[in-house]
Amino acid sequence: MRSVQSCRRLFSQIPWFVDPHVPVRPPTPASRAPPVPEDAPKVIKELHAQLAQSPHLEHGELRILDSTSRSKVVDVPPLPARMGQGKRNRGNTVAGSSMYDVPGTLWRWMVLAQVKEGTENKGGIESVVRVVRKSLLSVEPPLPVPPKSKKRMQSGWAMIDAGDFAVHVLSREVREKYFT
Template identity: 50%
Template sequence: MLALRCLKSLDRPVLGAVCKRARLISSSSTPLQEAGIPWFVDPSPITRSYDNRPLPPHIPATQRNAPSIPSDAPDVLKQLHVKLLESPHLDTSHLVVSPAVLPAPGPPLPLRAPHGRRNRGGTYPGESQYDETGVGVWSWVIMAQVKEGTENRGAIESVVRLIRKTLLKMEPVVPLAPKRRTDGSEWVLIDAGNFAIHVVSKGAREKYFNQVDW
């Protein structure tokens, strides 16, 4: 009602000039309209403050390079190595593909014959084919360490799922043991026949694999 009263209070020539000016404005095209941008859109770039947020403390600012993979490694290991490099949970500086390294033999046990009613307590283990050939159970080993602080946040389980999914999609399919629960583990071993994959935390690697020369 107030707008109508204002229009009635204007003189007819003034009202005609206002209407003519409005028609000119509506008919004239602006550069934004010519570019297909509506009048209510601001074309100026938007600065997003969350792009400059710092990384969490357990994620390094720069990702270190992974050790090189041996040229004579099987193709299945090379393909798996490429997939593991894409995982955001792994510390790639400790992603190692290496021929299996046998640990140094310990001191021999004193020979003792079995005794007792159940014939137990003997220390003679018998002969093994690995003692003669000098090789272990696996020919190749992959060591994959998750980033420090993520082992109890599902990082190890995520890497294990990635490994199983990658190996089961290969041609021919790599036979794997049935999946089992690994919640809360800091070291998961995946036996893939000719090679093994160790998915470990930093603490487990320093505790169990500190003496291994990769």
């Protein structure tokens, strides 16, 4: 039998609802996250390692996308011509070039980080944004990160522009709607 002191010490380290006789080894968060592409920059690899440790993220949905590897061409019809309005015929639109005519995207890389369901309106997105900002500002040389926003993220989506790549922190609903 164990002494009273060893039982107190044992039970003081473990919460009352955990059975001390059952060994529990949760998988490490980094092992559950998909791997980083080999040609990803060092900054993105370090950011991925930081985000893989966050308790607010669905680690299976932490994705790093290379925009040059996707050769998806979007076929968009030209803008329709519209007649002018009013006495001076203002408001004419002419079918011209659009953003879809430019190949590629604004960023070479995109990081998609989905927060756990139910935490998006409880500060989960803001917490992950703080981790991203801290990670990007600790890189040598520091990346130009936009100033902090004092608003809470009520849309379920936050984006941080880091120059050559963008970090999207989003809820499950937003990811399914825009990033399927």
